[in-house]
Amino acid sequence: MxxxxxxxxxxxxxxxxxxxxxxxxxxxxxxxxxxxxxxxxxxxxRFGKNIIITDRADWSTDQIVRASLDRYMVENAFRQTKDDDLVSLQPIRH
Structure with missing residues (x-):
């Protein structure tokens, strides 16, 4: 067991x-x-359910849901900053 x-x-x-x-x-x-x-x-x-928590009491439900659905853009931007091929720092010699 x-x-x-x-x-x-x-x-x-x-x-x-x-x-x-x-x-x-x-x-x-x-x-x-x-x-x-x-x-x-x-x-x-229970799969596929999200709980959206916000402090934007002045927003309508539609605005809150749209902002939540648009979070993929922010997440993609963070993924790009971690991509070694796209953003890489190498020592500069002069």
Missing amino acids: SRYHAACDELHLPKNLYDLEFTKEGQRLGLGFRKNYYRIGRHID
Whole structure:
């Protein structure tokens, strides 16, 4: 069970997506597992949702959502500043 929990932690998954069943028959140990489709569905339903937090109380909901959607431009600009081929500093010799 601890290995299953460690694998879930490593993959950032909830531990209740599968139902585990341990059995012991004489000297043999057995493990059975089943997908819990309800819990998997609930987990998938949470994908793609964003919570937008702002201090712009004077903006309309539309303005807040548009500003949030336009953040990709700022994120792309930051990515460009980290690109070694585009922005590189080398020692200048004179």
